[in-house]
Amino acid sequence: MTPRTKPPDAFSPGETPTFEVSARESLRDSQLRRNLGKATQTIRRKRAVAVEELPDWEELREAGRALKERTLRHLDTYLLQLEESVTRAGGVVHWARDADEANRIVAGIAKEKGADEVVKVKSIATDETKLNEHLESEGIHAFETDLAELIIQLAGENSSHILVPAIHKNRAEIRELFLRELDVEDLSDEPKDLTNAARLYLRKKFLNAKVGVSGANFAVAETGTISVVESEGNGRMCTTLPPVLVTLMGIEKIIPRWRDFEVFMQLLPRSSTAERMNPYTSFWTGVSGEAGDGPQEFHLVLLDNGRTDVLADEIGRQTLNCIRCSACLNVCPVYERTGGHAYNSVYPGPIGAILTPQLVGIGKPGPDSLPYASSLCGACYQVCPVKINIPEVLVHLRGRVVRHKQDGGTLRQRLDPENVAMQAMAKTFSDPKLYENAQGLARVGQWPFARGGKIGSLPGRLAGWTAVRDLKPVPKQSFREWWKEERG
Amino acid sequence: MRVALFITCFNDTLFPETGRATVEVLERLGHEVAFPEAQTCCGQMHFNTGYQREAIPLVRRFVEIFEPYDAVVAPSGSCVGMVRDLYPMAADLAEDPDLARRVDELAPKVFELSEFLAKRLGVTDVGAYYPHRVTYHPTCHSLRMLKVGEAPLELLRNVRGIDLVPLGEAEQCCGFGGTFAVKNAETSAAMLGDKIRRVLDTEAEVCAAGDNSCLMHIGGGLRRLQAGVETVHLAEILASGASEER
Ligand code: SF4
Numbered sequence: 001m002t003p004r005t006k007p008p009d010a011f012s013p014g015e016t017p018t019f020e021v022s023a024r025e026s027l028r029d030s031q032l033r034r035n036l037g038k039a040t041q042t043i044r045r046k047r048a049v050a051v052e053e054l055p056d057w058e059e060l061r062e063a064g065r066a067l068k069e070r071t072l073r074h075l076d077t078y079l080l081q082l083e084e085s086v087t088r089a090g091g092v093v094h095w096a097r098d099a100d101e102a103n104r105i106v107a108g109i110a111k112e113k114g115a116d117e118v119v120k121v122k123s124i125a126t127d128e129t130k131l132n133e134h135l136e137s138e139g140i141h142a143f144e145t146d147l148a149e150l151i152i153q154l155a156g157e158n159s160s161h162i163l164v165p166a167i168h169k170n171r172a173e174i175r176e177l178f179l180r181e182l183d184v185e186d187l188s189d190e191p192k193d194l195t196n197a198a199r200l201y202l203r204k205k206f207l208n209a210k211v212g213v214s215g216a217n218f219a220v221a222e223t224g225t226i227s228v229v230e231s232e233g234n235g236r237m238c239t240t241l242p243p244v245l246v247t248l249m250g251i252e253k254i255i256p257r258w259r260d261f262e263v264f265m266q267l268l269p270r271s272s273t274a275e276r277m278n279p280y281t282s283f284w285t286g287v288s289g290e291a292g293d294g295p296q297e298f299h300l301v302l303l304d305n306g307r308t309d310v311l312a313d314e315i316g317r318q319t320l321n322c323i324r325c326s327a328c329l330n331v332c333p334v335y336e337r338t339g340g341h342a343y344n345s346v347y348p349g350p351i352g353a354i355l356t357p358q359l360v361g362i363g364k365p366g367p368d369s370l371p372y373a374s375s376l377c378g379a380c381y382q383v384c385p386v387k388i389n390i391p392e393v394l395v396h397l398r399g400r401v402v403r404h405k406q407d408g409g410t411l412r413q414r415l416d417p418e419n420v421a422m423q424a425m426a427k428t429f430s431d432p433k434l435y436e437n438a439q440g441l442a443r444v445g446q447w448p449f450a451r452g453g454k455i456g457s458l459p460g461r462l463a464g465w466t467a468v469r470d471l472k473p474v475p476k477q478s479f480r481e482w483w484k485e486e487r488g
Numbered sequence: 489m490r491v492a493l494f495i496t497c498f499n500d501t502l503f504p505e506t507g508r509a510t511v512e513v514l515e516r517l518g519h520e521v522a523f524p525e526a527q528t529c530c531g532q533m534h535f536n537t538g539y540q541r542e543a544i545p546l547v548r549r550f551v552e553i554f555e556p557y558d559a560v561v562a563p564s565g566s567c568v569g570m571v572r573d574l575y576p577m578a579a580d581l582a583e584d585p586d587l588a589r590r591v592d593e594l595a596p597k598v599f600e601l602s603e604f605l606a607k608r609l610g611v612t613d614v615g616a617y618y619p620h621r622v623t624y625h626p627t628c629h630s631l632r633m634l635k636v637g638e639a640p641l642e643l644l645r646n647v648r649g650i651d652l653v654p655l656g657e658a659e660q661c662c663g664f665g666g667t668f669a670v671k672n673a674e675t676s677a678a679m680l681g682d683k684i685r686r687v688l689d690t691e692a693e694v695c696a697a698g699d700n701s702c703l704m705h706i707g708g709g710l711r712r713l714q715a716g717v718e719t720v721h722l723a724e725i726l727a728s729g730a731s732e733e734r
Contacts, residue, residue, distance in 0.1 A: 023675050033678075315577070333661045337678040373672060375665025375679070376536060378632035395536055395574065399581070402538030422534060426542035429497065429529040430549065439501050454711060464673025468680065469708025472502065479500040479507035483523050 006158050009344050010356050011099065011128050016344040016366030019373040023342040032168045032339050039167055040329075040336045046274035047327060047383070053276075054266065063263045065387040068321035071254055072311060078221040078254050079302065085224030089286020091298040096248075099129035102303045106131060106213060106246050107138045109299055113244055115140065115210040119202075121228060121235040122146035123215025124162065124324065125248050125303055127346040128359075131213070142213065143205050145234040147198050154181045160340030160348065162326040163272055168339055202234065212242035212295070216249035217323065218264060219300070222257045225285045226300065229268060229278050236282050245284075245295035250303050252320040264323060267385035271325035306359035315396040319354050321386040326351075328380035328390060334373055343370060350380035354393040362397075362404045371397040417461070436480070443474045492522045492557040494550075494598070496567045497529035503700045509727035510563045510601055513614055516727075517605075524553050531578070532570035537667045540581055547578045551590050559608065560598045563723045565630030565699050566666075568600045573633050600630055601723055602698055606639035612646055617729030619649035623692040624722075625683070625706065627699045628661050640698055640722055647725060655695075656686040664705040680709045687717060698722045 010016050026032060051057050071078055083093040096102035110118055118135065120126065120142050132142040132153075144153040148166040152159055154177050159165030166174070175189040182201050187193055214235065218227040226247055228235045239245055255264065269278040288294030311317050329335045329349030340348030344366050345356040353374060357367040371394045380390040405413045413419070428434045446455060455471035457463065465471065477485075491514060495507045514521050531546035550571065554560045562568050572595045579588035605611050624644060630636045644652050663669065663679025683706060687695045695710070697703050700721055707719030 020672055020674075023672065027674050027678055333663070333679050334672075334675055338675055371538075372668065373675075375628070375661050375663060375668045375676070377628035377661035377665070379628075379659075379661070382632055392573075392577070395538075396577070398536065398538030399540040400538075403541070418537075419539075422537065422539040422542060426534055426539065426546070429531070430545050432526050432528055435497070435528045442501060456712075461670060464670045464676075465708075467673060468677040468712060469705060470711040471708060472704065474502060475504055477504060479495050479504035480523075480525060482504055482508060483525075487523070 006127075006133070006152075006156065009158060009346060010360050010364070010367045011346060012130060015364065018365055018369035019338075019342055019344075020369060022344055023338040023373070026338045026342045029168075029339075031170065033337065035170065036167060036336055036339050039164065040331075043274060043330045047271065047330065050270040050274040050276065054270070060263060060266055061385055061387050064267050064323075064385055065321060067255065067260055067263060068386050069318070071256055072252065072317060072320055075251065075254070075311065078256055079251060081221040082219055082224060082254055083302075085220075085222065086286060086298075086300050087224075089224045090289075091224065091286045091300055094299060094301045096301050096303045096305070098305050099303075102129045102248055102301050102305070103131050103134035105299075105301050106248060107135055107140065109244065109246055110135065110140050110211050111138065113210050115244075117141050117143065117205070117209055118211040118213050118246075119143050119145050119205050119209040119238050119242060120149075121212070121214045121230065121238040122149045122165075123213070123248060124159075124346050125215045125250050126213065127159065128305065129248070129303065131248065143202075143209075145202050145205065145238055146230070147195065147232060147234075150198055150202070151177065154178075158341060159346065161329060162324055162348070162351075164326075168341070206234075206237045206241050209242045211244045211246060212238040214239055214245065214247045216247050216253050217268070218261070219249060219254050220256075220258050220260070221254055223285055225258065225283050227261070228282045229265075230280050230282075231273065231278055233280050236280050239282050239284060240294045243295055244297045244299075246299045246301065248301045248303060250305070251307050252322075268323055268325055271323075271327040271383065271385040306361070309361070310355075310358045313358065313396075316354070316358050316393055318388050319351075319358060319393055321388050322351055322355065323386055324351075325385055327383040327385065331379040331383050332374075333377060333379065334375065338373075343373065345370070350374065350390045350394075351388075354388075354390055354397060357397055357401070362400050363408075368401045368404075371395075371401060436478075439474075439478050443476070446474055489519065489558045490522065490556070491519045492524055492554055492560045494527060494530070494554065494560050494562040494567070495523070496562055496564045498567075499563060499700055502704070503721065506563050506700055506721040506723050509721065509723040510561070512727040513601075513605070513723060514561065516614065517609065517611060522557065526553050530567045530570050532567055532574075533666055535570065535574055535578060540578065544578055544582045547575055547582070547591070548587060551575075551587065551594055554598070555590060555594050558597065559604065560594075561601055561604045562598070563601045563698070563721060564701070565600045565627050565634055565636065566701060568598055569629040569633035571595060571598045600634055600636060600698060602630070602640040602643055603634060603636045605726075606642055607636075612639075612642040614643065614646075614726045616646075616726050617648040618725045619729075620694050621651040621653060621690075621692045622694045622696050622720075622725065623653050623655045623687060623690040624658070625655055625662060625687075625695060625697045625702065626658055627697050627702050630698050631659060636698075643722070643726060644696070648729075650725075653690045653692055656689055657682075658686075660686075662702050662706050664702045666701070669705055676705075677709075680705060684709050684713070684715070688715060692717060694718045694720050694725075696720050696722050696725055
């Protein structure tokens with residue numbers, strides 16, 4: 001099989017469509033709607049039960065938040081400490097300013113080993129840098145070994161969920177894909193058989209690969225220990241079988257001490273898969289030495305790629321607390337209906353809506369539309385195990401998007417109808433006289449649209465409202481008019 | 489206690505009956521209600537849509553107008569959420585420490601109607617009579633920003649004659665979300681569709697909530713479908729039929 005390249009997203013060169021445009025397509029996909037609806041409702045319920053079991057859940061969340069916040073405050077110190085501990089344990093640390101630098105480092109290591117194949121354990125950081133595409137361009141095939149990642153890689157698609165990347169596919173589709181791509185003769189659509197086909201295929205890859213590539217859930221500054229938390233055991237294979245292991249991680253994945261795991265290992269599995277403990281948690285510190293299992297050579301690539309910019313934003317920086325549990329996706333009413341592809345980013349859902357525009361920078365139409373892909377209902381904040389106030393960051397980023405447009409200062413931006421309307425309304429609201437006049441005008445201005453005691457259609461952008469809802473006409477007397485009459 | 493009514497621009501213009509009901513409930517409980525006529529809008533729509541510099545003068549006005557009172561009551565969870573949760577952010581953006589201090593003093597005195605009644609005054613029976621089958625949608629900002637909890641339901645349970653039926657998946661957003669309903673109209677409609685299905689499942693005559701913005705959205709959908717379900721603000725239910733009972 002030839003790994004296909006994924007469609008471009010916010011982290012690829014060029015522009016991506018806005019959320020509104022992409023969502024329209026996803027909303028019409030009936031299979032996606034039912035799969036997602038069912039999956040998110042089930043996991044929501046299970047998560048609530050798993051969390052309910054811990055009487056100190058709120059304290060744990062607070063501890064997780066505080067640990068992350070302190071780490072980020074002293075990130076420079078902890079990163080140097082991590083470099084030192086990893087080096088002491090026999091690993092090599094590389095620093096990558098951006099995606100390109102990170103990709104070149106990984107490709108360089110693979111080429112040096114003469115590898116034309118690498119096995120990968122699911123890592124969103126490498127999706128962010130487009131590592132697979134880069135390796136491909138240097139003649140190196142990257143094989144995803146997580147079942148769902150394998151599926152979407154074979155299909156040449158993007159992941160639609162952080163944890164369940166193939167949530168949008170059903171088993172008939174997966175069976176067809178495997179028959180076509182994996183050289184199997186006969187296959188039922190039973191999950192057991194599908195998994196087995198993937199297992200046989202991947203087993204060969206694991207045993208032959210010279211280089212394994214992973215991401216990281218956590219990296220302990222104090223000891224240099226890296227951790228990957230997973231469900232299938234493919235991560236364990238990737239990080240122990242190949243003689244060379246390369247881990248690419250964002251600089252925010254650091255935790256100060258070994259004992260901090262106590263907090264995060266309670267928060268993460270319950271939030272993500274609603275399990276008390278996930279099936280496989282791998283820890284490794286440097287290289288394995290002479291006798292033991294595991295890699296003889298270990299490289300850690302520390303990736304910035306916009307993260308220090310996020311850190312510089314006082315309100316936005318809490319985004320870096322994220323431990324990628326995906327609880328916010330599962331409770332999000334927008335995500336539940338549009339799915340992940342509408343976000344055009346390797347980071348979908350509420351976390352994607354705040355992380356993507358911050359990482360790629362404000363001023364690009366696609367990512368700029370993401371902070372608006374929310375009704376600000378706050379369900380995400382309520383479940384986030386590290387207490388990221390996602391609605392607050394969404395609102396803050398909307399402000400940055402608007403200020404960027406206004407200060408960009410082109411005439412077109414200033415004459416943007418929304419901007420003009422908002423300026424006019426702000427002026428109206430700042431003066432009770434103007435405001436009262438506007439109330440009167442609203443009453444008069446609606447008559448072209450009112451019919452039979454309701455308004456069934458509005459012009460322009462407001463047509464979105466009346467496409468599915470009637471509008472009640474403005475009543476004859478405002479509250480303040482009544483007050484003046486009765487009490488004035 | 490000097491109680492001021494913050495009617496909100498939305499209710500003032502589109503739902504005056506909610507304002508009248510709020511005044512009636514508060515007066516019935518023996519409070520004298522002041523209506524500072526200089527009030528306009530809290531700035532929520534501007535702030536949440538990203539026009540935050542434009543919202544700052546509105547924040548200043550609000551603070552100046554309402555800081556003399558002991559309590560400010562509004563029949564809208566989301567406008568109160570704006571004042572309590574987002575005014576501090578606005579004051580920071582304005583780089584005005586004096587405004588920030590005044591916001592901090594004012595914010596805890598601003599209440600959504602149901603929390604003012606149940607939590608601040610400790611009243612859960614306002615003597616209302618409303619002989620209808622009602623389901624209640626808790627609205628996200630009341631629920632998650634203000635954490636009013638059971639307050640509105642307690643008030644409703646004590647209404648005479650009411651047949652209160654629980655709403656399925658009640659805590660799910662209805663899809664209004666301010667300018668979200670226009671900017672992401674299709675996604676908003678998909679959320680509305682599911683909310684309407686839950687409302688219809690209850691076979692209620694009335695869908696109630698503490699926020700007319702969400703109700704305008706839900707009610708607009710129900711009316712378009714000719715579903716035969718009314719949307720009514722909580723305040724109006726609480727103000728109903730009291731005279732007959734007394
Ligand atoms: S933002 Fe919070 S809830 Fe969402 S993935 Fe990150 S840690 Fe989990």
